[in-house]
Amino acid sequence: MSLDQLYQQIILDHSKQRHGSGLAETDAPDGTSTGQSHQLNPVCGDEVTLRLAVSEGTVQQISWDGAGCSISMASASVLSELGEGMSVEELHSVIDNFREVLRSRGKVQADPEILGDAAAFEGVARYAARVKCAMISWVAAEDALNQATA
């Protein structure tokens, strides 16, 4: 397992060009119900606040603010890009799939058909200390999704 497999170019790109970043700059679309979740990793101080807007069973918008390592920031960016436009059920199942891959210690391969760009985080699964970094925004999204659809 080389460092380059962990830090794939797509991850480095997303860590700099962050899709969905900036809560204050974006308003939730009219007629959507929203959920917002703040997650913190006390070990390293990574922090994400994520808002998710849903209408008629579809995720309309995922916006977030965060501070943290490249893995955590890129993961939030990829999630935001990937999740928008999905149905609520679809996003739930993608989150479940992402979690399964990340927690598998490298045993479960990522399927790009399901995870899209998020498949690039497959390498993180082999670095136990970094799994939380990749998961933090996905945990926030799950929480926000439950709130928005409650």
Next chain:
Amino acid sequence: MTAVSTPASLQRSMHAMDNAEVLRIRNDFPVLDQLVNGKPLIYLDSGATSQNPLSVIEAEQEYYEQRNAAVHRGAHHLAVEATEVFEDARQTVADFIGAQYEETVWTSNATEGLNLISYALSNAALWAAQGRGGSALKDLAIGPGDEIVVTEMEHHANLIPWQELAFRTGATLKYIPIEDDGTLRLDAAADIVGDRTKLLAFSHASNVLGTINPVAELVAIARRVGALVVLDACQSVPHMAVDVKELDIDFAVFSGHKMLAPTGVGVLYGKQELLDVLPPFLTGGSMITTVTMERAEYLPAPQRFEAGTQRISQAVALATAVNYLTETGIDRIHAWEATLGQRLVKGLEAIDGIRVVGPASGTERIGLAAFDVAGVHAHDVGQFLDDRGIAVRVGHHCAQPLHRRLGLTATTRASTYLYNTTDDVDAFLDAVSGVRAYFQA
């Protein structure tokens, strides 16, 4: 005339440490002899936890193989032997810091030592309120309107116990701010420590900044108003000569695992007249004289603060670690690490986009350096270094308020010990110089 040969230990003490000696020292540390990600391990995280020489590992094993028994009870052979080595270990550690045997209390670690003081002091307020413990306790009792003072650079272990003591007693917590260069604002300290101040707690050396705080000046400020002084000596006792009597502090704490000993053992030093009147923190077996169904009388220190079966093998191992440091020479270790600390800072300052926190090169610091890399999070820096076999600490190093003051959420820290060479530092610097390019920052 007969030629008198000089013992090897004395011969060694005449010379400054060098890489050749460090490489011999390194042979005593089995864990350092391994490959990490295919590269020789370079361990630069001793500020978090240090490694153990074989003699320390063997001391613990030997205790279990030959002497294991409950101390201070039982008349049998093993119990007597265990008690002897346990109490000899206490004397060895007491001597190392210039304390009396009775003033040296075993704890699990420095954090427990600080909590012990914090709870003993709030118990003092409870006892005094009910007329228990005599007049000496009245002076120690902290209450509403009183003040506890810490500094802005404290490790959470020397901050939170005081926040909670303030909460329990109704006292107010204040802090001495730092300058941008990581030194304490002594002018402010003299104003902040006032007539209401009952206690001043500060670290001897900062685990993030590397600053060595002026103990004598701070003690003088505290003495002016009759405040107690608590010294967090976690980053000093393992690395430099510390004499608690010379420093004239009231309490000091440190952890064994940061000074070549196993985890699970630490030390609280307290002036005997204070320890003997303070109420205990933990109560139970081994710390009492007479017990009835209604109440108990307590032993004087150190047993007063050592309820329950103690960490005997770890204490024995800590004494062995102290002997290792003493035989190498703690002043020589301090001088060597000061060299490594300067080399670290000077090297880091020369790399584009690196901001070292704490004193600049050329200014006194202990053998560690924490820094920020522009555009790269500390967690990523640590991962990059680990790939090259280099172990460092990343994060807030249990000092969130300090990082907030510095305008950072996390830093990367390299910390040295007596088993690090200048080549370790140079390899680390070489790796750091490649970080920003790798992450395209």
